[in-house]
Amino acid sequence: MSASVKSTYTKTxxxxxxxxxxxxxxxxxxxxxxxxxxxxxLKFELYQLHKSFGFIIxxxxxxxxxxxxxxxxxxxxxxxxxxxxxxxxxxxxxxxxLMIGIPISGWVMVSSSPYIIETKIFKLIPVFDLxxxxxxxxxxxxxxxxxxxxxxxxxALLVLHIGAALKHHFVEKDDVLNRMAPRIxxxx
Amino acid sequence: xxxxxxxxxxxxxxxxxxxxxxxxETQGGGLADSLPSLTGDYVWTVNAxxxxxxxxxxxxxxxxxxxxxxxxxxxxxxxxxxxxxxHAVVDLSSVRADDKDVTNNLPTPAWFDIKxxxxxxxxxxxxxxxxxxxxxxxxxxxxxxxxxPAALTFDLKTDGNAATADGNFTVNRMDYQVxxxxxxxxxxxxxxxxxxxxxxxxxx
Ligand code: HEM
Ligand code: HEM
Numbered sequence: 001m002s003a004s005v006k007s008t009y010t011k012t013x014x015x016x017x018x019x020x021x022x023x024x025x026x027x028x029x030x031x032x033x034x035x036x037x038x039x040x041x042l043k044f045e046l047y048q049l050h051k052s053f054g055f056i057i058x059x060x061x062x063x064x065x066x067x068x069x070x071x072x073x074x075x076x077x078x079x080x081x082x083x084x085x086x087x088x089x090x091x092x093x094x095x096x097x098l099m100i101g102i103p104i105s106g107w108v109m110v111s112s113s114p115y116i117i118e119t120k121i122f123k124l125i126p127v128f129d130l131x132x133x134x135x136x137x138x139x140x141x142x143x144x145x146x147x148x149x150x151x152x153x154x155x156a157l158l159v160l161h162i163g164a165a166l167k168h169h170f171v172e173k174d175d176v177l178n179r180m181a182p183r184i185x186x187x188x
Numbered sequence: 189x190x191x192x193x194x195x196x197x198x199x200x201x202x203x204x205x206x207x208x209x210x211x212x213e214t215q216g217g218g219l220a221d222s223l224p225s226l227t228g229d230y231v232w233t234v235n236a237x238x239x240x241x242x243x244x245x246x247x248x249x250x251x252x253x254x255x256x257x258x259x260x261x262x263x264x265x266x267x268x269x270x271x272x273x274x275h276a277v278v279d280l281s282s283v284r285a286d287d288k289d290v291t292n293n294l295p296t297p298a299w300f301d302i303k304x305x306x307x308x309x310x311x312x313x314x315x316x317x318x319x320x321x322x323x324x325x326x327x328x329x330x331x332x333x334x335x336x337p338a339a340l341t342f343d344l345k346t347d348g349n350a351a352t353a354d355g356n357f358t359v360n361r362m363d364y365q366v367x368x369x370x371x372x373x374x375x376x377x378x379x380x381x382x383x384x385x386x387x388x389x390x391x392x
Pocket of ligand 2: 017020021022024025068073076092093095096099158161162165166176177178179180181
């Protein structure tokens with residue numbers, strides 16, 4: 001290992017990062033696909049799956065936030081300019097807001113639907129509808145927009161995030177990607 | 189904090205009281221009050237326990253649902269059907285489907301809207317014989333405040349003072365505005381035809 005690898009994220013942080021990343025990317029693609037489908041029993045099943053995975057993401061993200069509040073991540077490389085460091089921090093905060101906010105907006109959406117469709121995570125664990133949410137087509141349509149725009153926002157942030165990770169790795173040649181992805185060989 | 193709780197408690201007590209009352213309606217007591225009291229030789233008393241009122245429709249595949257509370261006033265002489273009368277009332281809140289989502293949605297405004305229209309009724313205008321043991325009751329079905337002609341065809345078997353009738357008719361749910369809203373105003377999720385079947389056991 002090169003001397004610049006001062007520390008890495010813990011195993012827990014790394015596992016949560018990639019687990020949540022994979023689930024969110026699947027959810028973004030799955031959400032678009034199911035939304036575009038014509039009504040059919042398969043479409044209905046995909047919606048139930050989307051809700052199930054969404055709640056798994058919510059649980060993992062809350063766990064990750066709690067973990068994060070108790071742990072300091074490894075310091076950003078000294079070579080980064082102050083505005084880059086602020087940008088990195090802000091983008092990570094935005095990720096946390098969206099990781100938790102998107103599934104909650106989905107939960108508000110199904111709770112405000114004029115149609116009462118039971119949510120059962122993987123057909124096993126029933127989830128209650130949030131109380132006090134107006135069940136009207138108007139409010140429901142608004143929550144759909146909020147959910148969709150938040151999904152677009154996290155997708156945009158992801159592009160930025162991946163771009164930054166690749167820049168760190170291939171241009172700056174620092175350890176930022178490696179401490180989150182320890183199995184990738186350091187390229188020098 | 190205390191007030192909403194007290195309110196919930198009061199509501200719960202009230203609801204329990206009401207459901208104890210509606211339990212008595214299984215016999216048709218409260219519902220039957222809205223029916224005319226018929227007189228004559230051929231007035232039949234419906235055995236609610238042995239009779240069924242149900243419907244079949246298609247939402248993501250076929251499903252069926254039945255109503256546990258209904259009542260009917262029937263006068264019918266198989267040899268003179270034109271003198272007969274059928275009046276029926278169904279408590280829409282008693283619906284149970286074999287799909288939980290369907291059961292939960294039927295009472296809502298987009299479907300039966302049971303707060304505004306708690307019951308559906310059928311009233312015959314003319315009963316005639318179409319075949320041996322087969323009859324047709326042309327009448328009016330009222331559902332969700334909308335009245336439209338409906339023709340109930342049924343097979344009737346009589347055995348002394350006991351009778352069994354098996355009948356059905358098919359309605360287009362949109363004729364009665366059942367299933368509104370962007371997702372249900374067409375047939376993409378829920379088909380339009382709904383087959384209503386009744387089986388009546390009665391005696392006189
Ligand atoms: C991080 C988790 C989630 C992500 C990334 C996500 C992403 C998406 C995306 C991209 C769409 C398509 C939007 C469109 O094209 O209109 C969508 C639709 C939808 N999502 Fe999610 N979602 C998540 C969690 C949830 C949760 C937890 C629920 C419900 C409990 C939910 C319920 C829905 C529903 C019902 C739709 C369909 C809206 C429609 O067809 O109009 N989502 N989601
Ligand atoms: C939707 C998917 C993703 C989300 C929500 C996400 C979120 C995050 C967050 C919140 C952090 C900050 C860690 C913390 O302080 O807790 C982080 C770090 C990191 N992510 Fe992602 N990420 C995603 C996908 C990816 C992908 C696809 C890559 C690969 C290129 C990647 C590479 C990294 C790297 C290298 C770090 C470490 C940054 C550092 O050490 O400061 N992420 N990610």
